[in-house]
Amino acid sequence: xxxxxxxxxxxxxxxxxxxxxxxAATRKIYAQITPTYERPLADFMDQSGTYIDRHRxxxxxxxxxxxxxxxxxxxxxxWWSQFMIKGGVTGSSSGTGYLYSxxxxxxxxxxxxxxxxxxxxxxxxxxxQVMVNSWTLRGDSDNDNEPGWMLxxxxxxxxxxxxTYTGALAERTTEVILxxxxxxxxxxxTIGSTQVTGxxxxxxxxxxxxxxxxxxxxxxxxxxxxxxxxxxxxxxGQFTLEFDSDTEFANYRSATPVQRKIRLEREGTVIGVGPTxxxxxxxxxxxxxxxxFGDREGNLTATFGFAGFYDATAANVIKLEVTxxxxxxx
Numbered sequence: 001x002x003x004x005x006x007x008x009x010x011x012x013x014x015x016x017x018x019x020x021x022x023x024a025a026t027r028k029i030y031a032q033i034t035p036t037y038e039r040p041l042a043d044f045m046d047q048s049g050t051y052i053d054r055h056r057x058x059x060x061x062x063x064x065x066x067x068x069x070x071x072x073x074x075x076x077x078x079w080w081s082q083f084m085i086k087g088g089v090t091g092s093s094s095g096t097g098y099l100y101s102x103x104x105x106x107x108x109x110x111x112x113x114x115x116x117x118x119x120x121x122x123x124x125x126x127x128x129q130v131m132v133n134s135w136t137l138r139g140d141s142d143n144d145n146e147p148g149w150m151l152x153x154x155x156x157x158x159x160x161x162x163x164t165y166t167g168a169l170a171e172r173t174t175e176v177i178l179x180x181x182x183x184x185x186x187x188x189x190t191i192g193s194t195q196v197t198g199x200x201x202x203x204x205x206x207x208x209x210x211x212x213x214x215x216x217x218x219x220x221x222x223x224x225x226x227x228x229x230x231x232x233x234x235x236x237g238q239f240t241l242e243f244d245s246d247t248e249f250a251n252y253r254s255a256t257p258v259q260r261k262i263r264l265e266r267e268g269t270v271i272g273v274g275p276t277x278x279x280x281x282x283x284x285x286x287x288x289x290x291x292x293f294g295d296r297e298g299n300l301t302a303t304f305g306f307a308g309f310y311d312a313t314a315a316n317v318i319k320l321e322v323t324x325x326x327x328x329x330x
Contacts, residue, residue, distance in 0.1 A: 003122025012117040012166055013130075015082065019113040020158055020225025022128040025166035026330045027079070030174075031070035031151075035118060035125075037160055038063040061215055062222055064127050064157035066116070072137065072149040073174035074268050074278040078102075078322040079329045080151060083132040084207065085320060087112030091327060095276030098327055102320045109230050111209065116157065117165055124165050127157035129225060133211045137282065138204035139179035139264075142296075148176040149266070149280065156213065159222050175268050177280050184239075185263035186248070191283055191314070192263045198242065201296060203264060205237040205284065205306075207318065235308025235318050237262075237284065243293065243302040252288040252304070261285055262306070271325045279323040285311035 011033050012025035040060040045053045070076065078100040082089060087110050091098030116130045136152040184200040185192050210231030213223035239262075241248065251258040261284070268278030290305030308317040 003120055005120060008120045009118070010120075010165070012169060013114040014166075015087075016113045016115055016128065018226055019131075019228060020129040022115040022126065025115070025117050025169060028169050028172065029070075029116075030076070030172075031068045031153075033066055033068045033116075033118060035127075035160070036065045036067075038065075059221075061219065062159060064160050066127075066130065066153075066155040066157065068151075068153040068155060070151045070153075071146065072151045072177045072280070074177060074280060074322055074324040075172065075174045075326060077149070077151065077177065077280060077320075078324060078326070080132075080135075080153070081320055081322070082112040082329070083114065083155075084111075084135045084153070084209075085318070086110060091324075091329070094323055095271070096274060097271040097276040097278065097323045097325050100322045100324070100329070102322075103316045104233060104318065106316070109228065111211075117163060121165070124163050125160050126163040127160050129158035129213070129223075129228075130155050131157075131211055131228065132209065134206065134208045136204055136206040138202070139182055140202040141180050141182075142201065143179070147180065148178055149182075156211070158213065158225065175278060177266050177268065179266075181266060183263075183265045185261075185265070187261045187263075188259060189261075191261040191285075192265075196241075199244075201240040201242065201301060203237065203239050205235070205264075205282065205318075208234045210234070233317075235284065235286065236289075237286075237306035237308070238303055239306060240294075240301055240303045242296070243300040248288065248304060249291060249302065252291055257287050259285065259287060259309075259311070260306070261311070271323075276323065278325070279321070281319075281321045283314070283319040283321075284308060285314055285317050 011029040014023040014026045042058045046055040081102040085102040117126045134154045184196045212229045214227040215223045264282040286308040289307040
């Protein structure tokens with residue numbers, strides 16, 4: 001078999017029990033992942049009495065990062081959510097399927113980390129303590145090239161070493177979460193009560209987890225294992241709607257901020273003998289933060305910016321639930 005073929009690149013991962021302690025892969029990843037490696041070279045101007053300033057050399061610590069683009073499926077979105085929202089989530093029996101519920105922990109850093117294997121067969125690498133620092137879930141009903149909910153992830157890792165691929169990992173059967181057919185609910189009181197029809201064109205929701213890796217004097221070449229700092233988690237979004245009503249614009253213009261409780265919901269096929277269906281439900285709490293206007297084939301549109309705020313009743317700002325047929329997420 002030849003090597004260095006782009007089409008033969010593959011990605012495999014396993015969830016780490018301890019951050020920075022590499023593990024063997026347990027699943028193939030179908031996302032498109034782009035790795036980046038940086039090791040800064042010190043640039044000190046040596047005073048040698050000559051026109052040549054660089055005489056002494058030293059490297060800084062390694063910096064490893066990844067960008068990932070994936071088409072969301074009912075099976076894989078639940079797996080990714082362990083790194084995006086909350087780790088250690090198990091499925092609860094729900095009819096003929098399993099429900100996975102992800103809400104960020106308010107004061108506990110329990111995001112999962114992975115060991116990622118990547119490259120092509122003749123030149124594979126692995127990186128440990130790979131974590132999702134920010135992510136975007138988006139959908140566009142007009143984009144036939146990206147017909148599903150799409151997931152963009154910005155990730156960082158601790159190292160990049162040569163490896164061998166974990167073998168005998170099975171292909172997986174998945175079902176795309178289609179953007180067309182997504183239901184939008186916008187409420188002031190009880191979330192999921194009022195479906196908005198004939199308006200939603202596209203959406204995007206972005207979460208910044210505020211992660212940073214730490215290093216100390218004894219950490220010569222790499223960031224420290226299992227030493228991860230966190231800042232504020234921020235939730236923001238955008239929703240493009242047909243602008244045929246003043247209702248939501250009026251809420252944004254209101255002198256007293258009007259909370260918007262937003263639900264995006266998409267059902268899939270029936271699981272087993274039924275009646276349970278695969279499902280993805282994203283709940284958001286916050287306020288309109290901006291508006292811009294446009295047109296779609298001659299019809300006025302409005303793109304509302306959304307800023308997530310803590311909701312006391314929900315005890316959170318965001319929640320994602322995925323129902324599928326998987327009893328575990330390998």
